[in-house]
Amino acid sequence: MKVTGAALPFLPLCQRLLPDRLPGLPGKLAGVSLALLKATALEIAILAGHLLLYPSGITQERRSPGHPVPSPDDGATPQLPTEAKPPVVLLHGFIDNRSVFVLLRRSLAQHGRQQIESLNYSPLTCDIRTAAELLGRHIEEICERTGREQVDIVGHSLGGLIARYYVQRLGGDLRVRTLVTLGTPHSGTNVVRLANAHPIVRQMRPGSELLEELTRPAPGCRTHFVSYWSDLDHLMDPLETACINHPDLSVQNVRVSGIGHLALPVHPAVATGIREVLDTARTAAEAEARPGGLTVA
Numbered sequence: 001m002k003v004t005g006a007a008l009p010f011l012p013l014c015q016r017l018l019p020d021r022l023p024g025l026p027g028k029l030a031g032v033s034l035a036l037l038k039a040t041a042l043e044i045a046i047l048a049g050h051l052l053l054y055p056s057g058i059t060q061e062r063r064s065p066g067h068p069v070p071s072p073d074d075g076a077t078p079q080l081p082t083e084a085k086p087p088v089v090l091l092h093g094f095i096d097n098r099s100v101f102v103l104l105r106r107s108l109a110q111h112g113r114q115q116i117e118s119l120n121y122s123p124l125t126c127d128i129r130t131a132a133e134l135l136g137r138h139i140e141e142i143c144e145r146t147g148r149e150q151v152d153i154v155g156h157s158l159g160g161l162i163a164r165y166y167v168q169r170l171g172g173d174l175r176v177r178t179l180v181t182l183g184t185p186h187s188g189t190n191v192v193r194l195a196n197a198h199p200i201v202r203q204m205r206p207g208s209e210l211l212e213e214l215t216r217p218a219p220g221c222r223t224h225f226v227s228y229w230s231d232l233d234h235l236m237d238p239l240e241t242a243c244i245n246h247p248d249l250s251v252q253n254v255r256v257s258g259i260g261h262l263a264l265p266v267h268p269a270v271a272t273g274i275r276e277v278l279d280t281a282r283t284a285a286e287a288e289a290r291p292g293g294l295t296v297a
Helices: 009-017 027-057 099-111 129-147 158-169 193-197 197-204 209-214 268-279 284-289
Strands: 090-091 115-118 151-156 176-182 225-231 250-256
Touching: 027 193, 090 099, 090 129, 090 158, 090 197, 099 115, 099 151, 099 268, 115 129, 151 158, 158 176, 158 209, 176 268, 193 197, 197 209, 197 284, 250 268
Parallel strands: 090 115, 090 151, 151 176, 176 225, 225 250
Antiparallel strands: none
């Protein structure tokens, strides 16, 4: 599956501000440079909007017992019966909070997802393992409160790595049906070397002890993984680090073209892809009947 940048909400503005081809450069190089400029302009616009929303997501969201009122469905995509849809847990990235998922949450709700939980972990968290244990406790509470046995998780950047550790190393595959990661450094990233003072950043470096743990055998893992990676993600070095490559995992790697790291959780085409993944996810019984890995680029 390949998601292009054709549906970018800010792309028309970029097209008006930037020429179709940069003068003085060969055609192919000019096209690449233009795509990079457009993606950078979009990242700046998203960052500005996110800074405005950030204060609203600092505290944990209020959770009420029972089932929320369904959101109207626009009928654009076929819907599964409500009882077939497990809760969706949204997990943000490094130095961020749940406000990054405002648009994705709205999209999921408009297409029939009635139980959506956005979790915050503390910005003072210094260990991915600790954050994964906390996630596990949250998921147990969600399952108890909603009466469901499994959840789906969407994790952006570091959030995807925390969720993966929970699934692979803490037995979370019993609770997580599908894990979708957005721009997650599964094999480690080399960007911003000056940030190595932070212990979590060191855990996200290639060859770290934590990432080595994730390369260990995971036979019988029940969770299905879907990893979105972008060809213009400035925070992934190398770019392919956002792909999952593990022989024991059921994996779909999805390349996204023309958008950057911050755009992944807000891009409408990515949101559509996530909805389709979650609506067609296999049940736990089907996953057990079809073990093994699958990678689609």
